[in-house]
Amino acid sequence: MKKRTSLVLVLGLTVGAVLPMSATVAAEKAPYDVTASNPTKQFGKDAKVNWKKGQAVPSFVHGMLSAKAHKDQHAIKQFLKDNKELYQLDADKDLTLLEVQKDELGSTHYDFVQSVQGIPVDGAKFKVHTDKDGIVTAVNGDVFPEASSYFKGKLKANVSKNDALETAWKSIDLTKEETETNAVDPTGKEVEDTVEKAELVIFKNRNNFHLAYKTNLQFIQPYPANWVVYVDAVNGNILDSYNAVADGATTGSGYGVIGDYKTLNTYYQNSTYYLYDVTKPMNGVIETRTAANQSRLPGNYSVDSDNKFNAVSQGADVDAHYYAGVVYDYYKNTFNRNSFDGNGATLRSTVHYGRNYNNAFWNGSQMVYGDGDGVTFRPLSGSLDVIAHELTHAVTEYTAGLEYQNQSGALNESISDTFGVFLDKGDYLIGEDVYTPNKSGDALRSLSNPSLYGQPEHMNNYVNTTSDNGGVHTNSGIPNKAAYLTISKLGTSVSEKIYYRALTVYLAPRSNFSDARAALLAAAADLYGTGSTQYNTVASAWSSVGVY
Structure with a gap:
């Protein structure tokens, strides 16, 4: 019998239980000795400092942290070298620069990831921020200096990426084939709705570090999931796992779930009107599909013959499409953010998912809305704050990555x-x-x-x-x-x-x-x-x- 994951009736998320951890394979080591200097002494008494229990490096320091300007990545690395006693990292060997961004205030943000022998430490993002004059005003993130000296000799994976993915699937008692729905788009082209990924990382598990594959298994049947499974790259053991599913031109018109009238951006082709919005300044589109009360994604396009989506059964489609546009416009007009990824990605919604399905969620690539059972919920796309909630999960995924x-x-x-x-x-x-x-x-x-x-x-x-x-x-x-x-x-x-x-x-x-x-x-x-x-x-x- 295949494993079933119960669905919690909460906004925007179906929650999978965390699988039991296997025994650690690395030798137990004592917590890292916290001997760093006092940041307030180092940067002045006005520096504001956050520490996390058991971590050797402060997670957030804010204030006027430098006396001179730091205008480029080389100067920032020198700043870190000058403060090595506090951050306990070799700026050249342990930190890899991912991105440099300048914002509308003139501040510059340097995003690093900690690495060991060129392999990223999972979750170890490290950020240095300067004001418009180049003065360092904040340093934050989570790094683990002890990781650099934890491993002896050159790191080598004994387990292949494919084997790690196979182990991850086995750990959730499913195969990739069992999650594929064979959905097709209106042209008959098959749509891939199961995604699997694996990345080699250094994974911190309690006081131990492991060379591991961080695998992602994203699918919609037999239950919505975005599993994160860590597989030890040396011996193939499961180190940790959790389900990270996060709760999700022409002008037509229609009536929403509660009967309110809305104008809609639609698309006309071959005598059919689609809930397909090409009017936004994005690389993709805003599109709405229907699962027709089946458990499959992305489903078929929501369509109408006269551009008037007035049927009661179309209310969920109308609201999902309209509110996705409202949320897009909010982020674009308020923060100049172009879709959830900042690069104009397609906003796809699927409504009428399942039968009497009391949930809505973001599955890592699109929004999904059930119709509810009429008692606990009516169709969940009928609420602006629900749709804003789901799309903000997507924004968070592409920014802070909480x-x-x-x-x-x-x-x-x-x-x-x-x-x-x-x-x-x-x-x-x-x-x-x-x-x-x-x-x-x-x-x-x-x-x-x-x-x-x-x-x-x-x-x-x-x-x-x-x-x-x-x-x-x-x-x-x-x-x-x-x-x-x-x-x-x-x-x-x-x-x-x-x-x-x-x-x-x-x-x-x-x-x-x-x-x-x-x-x-x-x-x-x-x-x-x-x-x-x-x-x-x-x-x-x-x-x-x-x-x-």
């Missing part, structure tokens, strides 16, 4: 909820338009009152659990409350700028709540100045939820 477990996963959820509120201004409820259609006044979550829906809103009530990838849907209530306190004081237009800058500039894959506070404060300082009303409001909001 790992979907524990505090970083709860932040991932909270960021999606928060941007849902930014788009649905003045409404701090999530999913109320589609949740329990026969019962008024309730919702999935509330940013203003998380406890109303069973979420903690202070660190005193943080839930330690192994379920739901470490409680990502539960503990998101804490950063959600901080977001509410920020938005209610500063308003949407100020708050969204702070949050977007923190997400795209400062947050990193393994950022925790404390890092989020630091990232938002750094963003507020960049935009409005340290000690400004905006800066102090953010600080107060996070202090109010017990994150200092």
